[in-house]
Amino acid sequence: MNRFHGYLAQRFVASVLTLLGVSLIVFLMVRLLPGDPARVIAGLLATEEDVARIRTDLGLDRPLYAQYGIFLARLARGNLGVSARTSQPVIAELRPRLAATLRLALTSAVLAAALGILAGTLAATRPYSTFDYALSLTTLLGVSMPVYWLGLMLIIVFAVHLNWLPAAGSEGLASIVLPALTLAAFSVALIARMTRSSMLEVLRQDFVRTARAKGLGERLVVARHALKNAFIPIITVVGLQFGALLGGAVLTESVFGWPGMGLLLVESIFSRDYAMVQGIVLVFSALFVLVNLVVDLCYAVIDPRIHYG
Amino acid sequence: MLDSRSSRARAWRLSRVALAVLVAVALAGPASAATFRVAIGIDPDTLDPVQNTTTTVANVLDYMVETLTFLDPKGEVRPMLAESWTMSADGTQYTLKLRKGVTFHDGTPFDAKAVKWNLDRLKDPNVRVPVRAPFPLKEIEVVDPATVKITLTRPSAPFVMALTSTTAAIVSPAAADQYGNEYKNMQHPIGTGPYVFKERKKGESVTVGLYDKYWGKKPVYDTVVFRVVPEAATRESLILAGQVDLMVLPPIADLPALGRNPAVKVLLAPSNRTIFISLNTTKPPLGDVRVRQALNYAVDKQAIIQNVLFGAADPMDAPMAPSLFGYCKAGTYEFNPAQAKQLLLEAGVKPGTKIPFIHPTGRYVQDKEASQAVAGYLREIGIEPELATMDWPSYISIVNAGPAEKTTHHLAYLGWAPNFLDASMQTLQFWSGYHPPAGLATSFYKDARVDELVVAADRESNPEKRKAMYCDLSKKVWSDAPWLFLYVQRFPIVYSAKVTDVASIPNEKFYAVYARPAQ
Numbered sequence: 038m039n040r041f042h043g044y045l046a047q048r049f050v051a052s053v054l055t056l057l058g059v060s061l062i063v064f065l066m067v068r069l070l071p072g073d074p075a076r077v078i079a080g081l082l083a084t085e086e087d088v089a090r091i092r093t094d095l096g097l098d099r100p101l102y103a104q105y106g107i108f109l110a111r112l113a114r115g116n117l118g119v120s121a122r123t124s125q126p127v128i129a130e131l132r133p134r135l136a137a138t139l140r141l142a143l144t145s146a147v148l149a150a151a152l153g154i155l156a157g158t159l160a161a162t163r164p165y166s167t168f169d170y171a172l173s174l175t176t177l178l179g180v181s182m183p184v185y186w187l188g189l190m191l192i193i194v195f196a197v198h199l200n201w202l203p204a205a206g207s208e209g210l211a212s213i214v215l216p217a218l219t220l221a222a223f224s225v226a227l228i229a230r231m232t233r234s235s236m237l238e239v240l241r242q243d244f245v246r247t248a249r250a251k252g253l254g255e256r257l258v259v260a261r262h263a264l265k266n267a268f269i270p271i272i273t274v275v276g277l278q279f280g281a282l283l284g285g286a287v288l289t290e291s292v293f294g295w296p297g298m299g300l301l302l303v304e305s306i307f308s309r310d311y312a313m314v315q316g317i318v319l320v321f322s323a324l325f326v327l328v329n330l331v332v333d334l335c336y337a338v339i340d341p342r343i344h345y346g
Numbered sequence: 347m348l349d350s351r352s353s354r355a356r357a358w359r360l361s362r363v364a365l366a367v368l369v370a371v372a373l374a375g376p377a378s379a380a381t382f383r384v385a386i387g388i389d390p391d392t393l394d395p396v397q398n399t400t401t402t403v404a405n406v407l408d409y410m411v412e413t414l415t416f417l418d419p420k421g422e423v424r425p426m427l428a429e430s431w432t433m434s435a436d437g438t439q440y441t442l443k444l445r446k447g448v449t450f451h452d453g454t455p456f457d458a459k460a461v462k463w464n465l466d467r468l469k470d471p472n473v474r475v476p477v478r479a480p481f482p483l484k485e486i487e488v489v490d491p492a493t494v495k496i497t498l499t500r501p502s503a504p505f506v507m508a509l510t511s512t513t514a515a516i517v518s519p520a521a522a523d524q525y526g527n528e529y530k531n532m533q534h535p536i537g538t539g540p541y542v543f544k545e546r547k548k549g550e551s552v553t554v555g556l557y558d559k560y561w562g563k564k565p566v567y568d569t570v571v572f573r574v575v576p577e578a579a580t581r582e583s584l585i586l587a588g589q590v591d592l593m594v595l596p597p598i599a600d601l602p603a604l605g606r607n608p609a610v611k612v613l614l615a616p617s618n619r620t621i622f623i624s625l626n627t628t629k630p631p632l633g634d635v636r637v638r639q640a641l642n643y644a645v646d647k648q649a650i651i652q653n654v655l656f657g658a659a660d661p662m663d664a665p666m667a668p669s670l671f672g673y674c675k676a677g678t679y680e681f682n683p684a685q686a687k688q689l690l691l692e693a694g695v696k697p698g699t700k701i702p703f704i705h706p707t708g709r710y711v712q713d714k715e716a717s718q719a720v721a722g723y724l725r726e727i728g729i730e731p732e733l734a735t736m737d738w739p740s741y742i743s744i745v746n747a748g749p750a751e752k753t754t755h756h757l758a759y760l761g762w763a764p765n766f767l768d769a770s771m772q773t774l775q776f777w778s779g780y781h782p783p784a785g786l787a788t789s790f791y792k793d794a795r796v797d798e799l800v801v802a803a804d805r806e807s808n809p810e811k812r813k814a815m816y817c818d819l820s821k822k823v824w825s826d827a828p829w830l831f832l833y834v835q836r837f838p839i840v841y842s843a844k845v846t847d848v849a850s851i852p853n854e855k856f857y858a859v860y861a862r863p864a865q
Contacts, residue, residue, distance in 0.1 A: 070739070071739070071740040071743050071744075072737070072739025072740045072741075072743045073742075073743055073746075076743065076746060077739045078399070078476065079399065083399070083478075083479070084478070084479050084785065085783050087477075087478055087479075088476075090471065090474075094474065122391045123392060124392065124474070124531045125531075125533075130548065133547075133549075134548070134549060189579055189580070192579075192580060192583045193583065196589070197583050197586045197587045203589060204580055204583040204587050204589055205385075205573070205575045205580050205581075205583075205584055205589075206550060206575075207550060208550075291576055291577055292577050292580055293577075294574060294575035294576060294577065294580060296549030296550035296574070297549070300389075301549060304388075304389060304576075307738060308739070309739045
């Protein structure tokens with residue numbers, strides 16, 4: 038086993054421990070919230086007797102440690118339990134939701150990375166130009182606009198007034214445009230700013246001057262030499278932003294009625310659907326851990342000087 | 347330079363092509379004219395009639411499943427799968443004559459056996475039935491294929507009314523272990539209704555299609571799609587963009603603007619939901635009837651309805667909505683701060699007395715805003731309300747706490763909508779047998795005469811006598827004021843001016859099965 042494999046194994050163990058920690062924290066947090074899931078499910082009109090029966094059905098009458106034990110034992114077998122709200126297995130409920138969230142988050146991530154890197158690079162090659170200032174202003178707006186407000190504004194313009202795009206839902210290609218733009222706005226701004234500063238630093242370095250001196254075209258200098266060297270901080274931000282996108286999906290999905298995990302999480306918290314909340318948070322955490330790992334591994338691909346161990 | 351300009355031109359052309367493609371895709375998006383699209387606010391937690399607890403879910407289910415009796419838009423009980431019924435003299439036995447020639451969507455016949463199977467399931471303790479109380483079922487007997495005899499555990503006059511509830515809808519017994527269904531949990535409803543379940547996309551939509559062997563009048567639209575859009579402003583955008591034909595619960599502050607918009611119609615449907623502030627009579631000074639009356643006089647309900655609810659409510663004049671059987675006008679508490687102050691003085695309540703006041707946020711139309719307005723009025727008469735809010739599950743764990751000595755709430759903003767239009771379930775709110783934790787009579791009001799009437803009226807088989815009993819009860823409760831009576835909420839429905847024949851049922855349901863394009 039070489040050092041790389043050792044590194045991977047180490048990261049894997051750390052990831053599992055992280056997720057275990059997350060599972061315990063979430064397990065306790067949802068139960069610390071006031072409110073009885075059985076009563077929420079049954080509604081105001083139900084009698085106490087019916088509520089008690091639901092409580093027993095859900096296993097909520099058992100001690101906490103027993104509930105956590107059952108949760109872990111099931112988890113080990115890949116079973117996240119049954120949703121209290123819908124009586125369906127959490128895994129079955131999550132699968133299509135995860136797909137929808139990933140579709141949205143990945144589209145936004147690609148959009149954010151492409152637009153952000155492009156804009157940042159253009160600004161860095163024309164520092165203190167009108168374009169640069171315009172970009173600074175736009176990114177400032179992008180960072181400060183609340184997702185919720187931006188989403189509604191886009192809906193009013195593109196769905197209500199222009200009637201170009203659907204206001205909500207996930208059917209058809211067109212429906213992803215507005216939620217993906219909304220979700221990407223914050224990240225585009227951040228990635229553009231990071232790209233600009235990272236590029237500015239690299240463009241001042243000697244090897245860039247050498248490249249130019251040996252007669253390479255400006256485009257080649259920027260794309261092949263500068264950008265590649267400026268990429269480490271950029272990829273870090275892109276990776277971190279993917280986590281932010283998953284978080285941002287909660288709001289974006291609510292505004293656009295996008296049938297993802299974010300929307301489900303909100304519903305599940307408000308109905309105290311313990312199993313579902315645990316499942317969603319675990320999946321979100323696992324994704325985040327995974328993306329971080331991928332980013333770390335990307336460093337070596339971009340910069341051969343980086344070794345793991 | 348030239349090179350860069352041509353590449354910019356190319357990029358511009360490309361972006362225009364991309365935009366054109368997007369527009370084309372978007373335009374292709376909306377479904378054909380034969381589809382009726384509805385935007386609802388919540389994703390159904392279940393499609394199993396017996397498990398449903400929300401009117402939105404019931405509203406969707408009503409397209410596919412039918413009940414033995416039916417509540418019409420006027421709020422009256424009509425025959426549906428049962429053509430007629432008789433009640434025994436003691437009110438414990440009902441004999442139902444069933445409609446003949448009706449088939450379920452799976453082709454199996456609807457008959458007495460199917461009814462027995464469904465009602466047996468409704469009373470089966472192994473099946474999760476959150477609202478079982480209105481159905482005191484003891485035994486269901488098949489007399490012949492078109493007749494069932496139902497015996498109850500206690501006399502219940504409103505039982506036929508209770509059968510209008512979607513909870514008691516009839517599904518195909520043969521489908522209980524097919525289409526992914528289980529006896530304990532049915533998610534593919536096979537009923538006898540005008541529409542057949544087609545597809546469910548969780549978190550997104552439920553689609554139903556016309557049932558060509560439907561026994562009754564056929565609807566116009568081939569397909570109905572219920573789209574799940576939790577955000578009210580987005581639902582409003584959908585209807586304004588013409589991307590849905592009907593929506594429920596728009597942002598309430600937009601009601602005036604929607605009313606002026608010729609592209610849509612607004613239906614402020616009467617409902618059965620009373621909105622009130624429960625006064626915990628076990629907490630001083632709320633034990634004193636003069637204090638409770640003072641609170642009722644202190645608040646200008648009409649002003650709150652106009653300025654906070656934008657007209658989407660009517661002031662209460664009885665402890666129940668006018669749409670319920672048993673309603674009679676019980677009185678009014680005219681806005682009169684001087685009288686309120688006088689009553690407080692008589693009761694010895696000092697100015698500046700602090701009273702905790704909790705309210706939910708976002709559960710009922712404008713609940714937070716209305717609570718703040720009420721608090722303002724109470725300050726005017728020298729009461730210092732201590733406002734607090736929390737999310738719904740936390741909220742009900744507080745108002746549902748019991749017995750009385752364990753409660754912490756004093757004033758609590760609440761809504762109550764009985765799931766069938768009869769005073770029996772509403773008046774439980776004033777019955778001492780329903781004090782928390784047994785029930786949700788959150789004001790812990792106790793009056794011997796009222797207690798007696800609640801039980802007697804539920805059993806009384808003579809409708810006129812029943813009405814008189816509920817009227818007596820209402821007047822007593824009204825003057826004892828265990829609630830700060832606010833208003834009966836209206837249920838706002840917005841639909842496209844391009845469709846017509848949209849109605850509502852006075853229990854927060856839209857009735858658009860027979861909607862059709864406007865000429």
